[in-house]
Amino acid sequence: MxxxxxxxxxxxxxxxxxxxxxxxxxxxxxxxxxxxxxYPRPRLIDFIEGEVSLEAxxxxxxxxxxxxxxxxxxxxxxxxxxxxxxxxxxxxxxxxxxxxxxxxxxxxSFIPPIPGAAKAGVGALRTLDDAVQLCHAAEACREVVILGGGLLGLDSAVSLTHYDVQITVIEALPRLLPRQLDREGAALLQSMLEARGLTIVTGAQCAQVLGSDRVEGVLLADGSEIDACLLLISAGxxxxxxxxxxxxxxxxxxxxxxxxxxxxxxxxxxxxxxxxxxxxxxxxxxxxxxxxxxxxxxxTGGTDVLYTDIVPSTTLKVSGVDLTSLGEVNPEGAGFTEYRYLDAARGIYKKAVLREGHLTGAILLGDRRDLQAVHRLVAQGTDVTEIAEMMLTPEFDLPAWVRSQA
Ligand SMILES: Cc1cc2nc3c(=O)[nH]c(=O)nc-3n(C[C@H](O)[C@H](O)[C@H](O)COP(=O)(O)OP(=O)(O)OC[C@H]3O[C@@H](n4cnc5c(N)ncnc54)[C@H](O)[C@@H]3O)c2cc1C
Missing domain, CATH: 3.50.50.60 (FAD/NAD(P)-binding domain)
Known part of the structure; x- marks a missing residue:
C-alpha cells in the first residue's frame, strides 16, 4: 500500500x-x-527562551x-x-x-485585517521559521506588543521576557484566556503575569499598526498609542x-x-x-x-476503531504558573452548578462545573495536585454529588476518593 x-x-x-x-x-x-x-510546536516556546537549540x-x-x-x-x-x-x-x-x-x-495563524498589518516587524508564531525570525527581531528591539491574550499569546509573551524587551499584551475581550478561564481565574492570572513584568491591557481593540515601512507602534480604538518595534499577532x-x-x-x-x-x-x-x-x-x-x-x-484494517470526541484540555506552559482548564468552564444555560475555591495569597484558584452531579469542566490554577483525578472524573462522568461541596478544598484528598471509586 x-x-x-x-x-x-x-x-x-x-x-x-x-x-x-x-x-x-x-x-x-x-x-x-x-x-x-x-518537531513538536510547543517546543517553539523553549526554542525562543533559548532552552533548545535549532539542531535539537x-x-x-x-x-x-x-x-x-x-x-x-x-x-x-x-x-x-x-x-x-x-x-x-x-x-x-x-x-x-x-x-x-x-x-x-x-x-x-490568522492575521486579522488591521490596517498596516503587512508592515515589516509584524509576525505570528506557528512554525520554526517564525520562531527563528521572532528571536532575531526580539534581539534588535525594545518594545514588543502581543495582540491576543489567549494561551499562545501568553506563552509567547512570557518566553520573550528572556530578552531585554518591554512587553505589552493586548486582549480585545475584557479578560485573559476567555475560553479557558472565568472572570475570577483571569483576574488572578493577570496579577501573576503582571508580577512577572508584563503589561496587560484588556478590553482594547487594535485599530491600526503605526509606522512607515516598519512597525513603530499600535493605535488602539480609544485613541491611545503604544510603541512597538515588534508586533506579534496571536489571534487564533x-x-x-x-x-x-x-x-x-x-x-x-x-x-x-x-x-x-x-x-x-x-x-x-x-x-x-x-x-x-x-x-x-x-x-x-x-x-x-x-x-x-x-x-x-x-x-490498516481496524474498521472497528472509531473516534469519540475528546474532552478539550489545555495547559499554560509559563514556568511558575500552573494552569489547566478542561471541559466546559463557562457554561451557558440552565442545569449547571459551579463550585469555587480561591486562595489569592498563594495564587490558587479552582473551579468545578457540575451538570446533574457530574463534573463537566474544571479550572486548576496554581495547584496541580488534583489534575489527574479531575481528568478522570470529567472523562468518566462519575457522579460527584456527595463530595461536590468539599472537593476543591485543600483538606479533601480528591485523588484518594477517585481511587476508592475504581
Ligand atoms: C508555539 C505553539 C505552542 C503550542 N502549544 C500547544 C500545547 O501546549 N498543547 C496543545 O495541545 N497544542 C499546542 N499548540 C497547538 C498544536 O501545536 C497544534 O494543535 C498541532 O500542531 C496540530 O498538529 P497538526 O499536525 O494537525 O498540524 P500542524 O502542526 O499545523 O502541521 C501541519 C503541517 O502541514 C504542512 N502543510 C500544510 N499544507 C501543506 C501542503 N499543501 N503541502 C505540504 N505540507 C503542508 C504545514 O506546513 C505544517 O507543517 C501549540 C501551537 C504553537 C504554535
Missing part, C-alpha cells in the same frame, strides 16, 4: 507511526511544506524514519489533489500517485483546507470527517487541526493524537 500523508506536524507523523506499526510493508511518504523534520528541535533522527519505511519529503508543498486519478501535484510540478491519502495540513488559527476544497472534498471550517476520520471522498482521511468532526475543530494536540490513532487503525 502506498500511503501519502500531506503535512509533517504531529497529526501526520503520528498517523505514519501507527500505520508503520500495524503494517510494516506500507510505503509511507510524508509531504511537508516546511524544511525541517517533524527535531523529535526523531533519520534512523527512526528509515526503520519504519517512512520517507519525508521536506520543502515539498502539495498544490493540487486529484481524487479521481489518485495523484498529488507538488509545487515543483511533479505528480505523485497514492493508494490511500491522509490530509494532515494543520492550521495557519484557521484550518488549512484549500487543498481539500480545491479537490471538491466537503469542508466547513475544517475538512469534514466521520468517526473513521474519512472525508467525503472514500480513501481520503483528514486528521488534526485541519479536520472537523461533529462541528469541532479543536486545534490542540490531544485531538490530533486521538484522530491519528483512529486513521492509522482504519487504514
Amino acid at each position: 502506498r500511503l501519502a500523508i500531506v503535512g509533517n506536524g504531529v497529526a501526520g507523523v503520528t498517523t505514519a507511526r501507527y500505520v508503520a506499526e500495524r503494517d510494516p510493508e506500507a510505503q509511507i511518504t510524508i509531504y511537508s511544506r516546511e524544511s525541517y523534520p517533524y 528541535m527535531p523529535q526523531y533522527d533519520a534512523g527512526w524514519y528509515s526503520d519504519r519505511h517512512i520517507e519525508t519529503r521536506l520543502s515539498s508543498e502539495v498544490v493540487a489533489l486529484d481524487p479521481a486519478d489518485h495523484t498529488l501535484t507538488l509545487a515543483s510540478g511533479e505528480k505523485v500517485g497514492y493508494d490511500v491519502l491522509v490530509l494532515a495540513t494543520g492550521a495557519s 488559527v484557521r484550518p488549512n483546507i484549500a487543498l481539500a476544497q480545491g479537490a471538491g472534498l466537503a469542508c466547513n471550517r475544517g475538512i469534514l470527517v466521520d468517526a473513521r476520520m474519512m472525508t467525503s471522498v472514500p480513501g481520503i482521511y483528514a486528521v488534526g487541526d485541519c479536520a472537523e468532526y461533529d462541528g469541532h475543530v479543536w486545534g490542540i494536540i490531544p485531538a490530533a493524537l486521538a484522530q491519528a490513532r483512529v486513521a492509522g487503525a482504519q487504514i
Whole structure:
C-alpha cells in the first residue's frame, strides 16, 4: 500500500507511526511544506527562551524514519489533489500517485485585517521559521506588543521576557484566556503575569499598526498609542483546507470527517487541526493524537476503531504558573452548578462545573495536585454529588476518593 500523508506536524507523523506499526510493508511518504523534520510546536516556546537549540528541535533522527519505511519529503508543498486519478501535484510540478491519502495540513495563524498589518516587524508564531525570525527581531528591539491574550499569546509573551524587551499584551475581550478561564481565574492570572513584568491591557481593540515601512507602534480604538518595534499577532488559527476544497472534498471550517476520520471522498482521511468532526475543530494536540490513532487503525484494517470526541484540555506552559482548564468552564444555560475555591495569597484558584452531579469542566490554577483525578472524573462522568461541596478544598484528598471509586 502506498500511503501519502500531506503535512509533517504531529497529526501526520503520528498517523505514519501507527500505520508503520500495524503494517510494516506500507510505503509511507510524508509531504511537508516546511524544511525541517517533524518537531513538536510547543517546543517553539523553549526554542525562543533559548532552552533548545535549532539542531535539537527535531523529535526523531533519520534512523527512526528509515526503520519504519517512512520517507519525508521536506520543502515539498502539495498544490493540487486529484481524487479521481489518485495523484498529488507538488509545487515543483511533479505528480505523485497514492493508494490511500491522509490530509494532515494543520492550521495557519490568522492575521486579522488591521490596517498596516503587512508592515515589516509584524509576525505570528506557528512554525520554526517564525520562531527563528521572532528571536532575531526580539534581539534588535525594545518594545514588543502581543495582540491576543489567549494561551499562545501568553506563552509567547512570557518566553520573550528572556530578552531585554518591554512587553505589552493586548486582549480585545475584557479578560485573559476567555475560553479557558472565568472572570475570577483571569483576574488572578493577570496579577501573576503582571508580577512577572508584563503589561496587560484588556478590553482594547487594535485599530491600526503605526509606522512607515516598519512597525513603530499600535493605535488602539480609544485613541491611545503604544510603541512597538515588534508586533506579534496571536489571534487564533484557521484550518488549512484549500487543498481539500480545491479537490471538491466537503469542508466547513475544517475538512469534514466521520468517526473513521474519512472525508467525503472514500480513501481520503483528514486528521488534526485541519479536520472537523461533529462541528469541532479543536486545534490542540490531544485531538490530533486521538484522530491519528483512529486513521492509522482504519487504514490498516481496524474498521472497528472509531473516534469519540475528546474532552478539550489545555495547559499554560509559563514556568511558575500552573494552569489547566478542561471541559466546559463557562457554561451557558440552565442545569449547571459551579463550585469555587480561591486562595489569592498563594495564587490558587479552582473551579468545578457540575451538570446533574457530574463534573463537566474544571479550572486548576496554581495547584496541580488534583489534575489527574479531575481528568478522570470529567472523562468518566462519575457522579460527584456527595463530595461536590468539599472537593476543591485543600483538606479533601480528591485523588484518594477517585481511587476508592475504581
Ligand atoms: C508555539 C505553539 C505552542 C503550542 N502549544 C500547544 C500545547 O501546549 N498543547 C496543545 O495541545 N497544542 C499546542 N499548540 C497547538 C498544536 O501545536 C497544534 O494543535 C498541532 O500542531 C496540530 O498538529 P497538526 O499536525 O494537525 O498540524 P500542524 O502542526 O499545523 O502541521 C501541519 C503541517 O502541514 C504542512 N502543510 C500544510 N499544507 C501543506 C501542503 N499543501 N503541502 C505540504 N505540507 C503542508 C504545514 O506546513 C505544517 O507543517 C501549540 C501551537 C504553537 C504554535
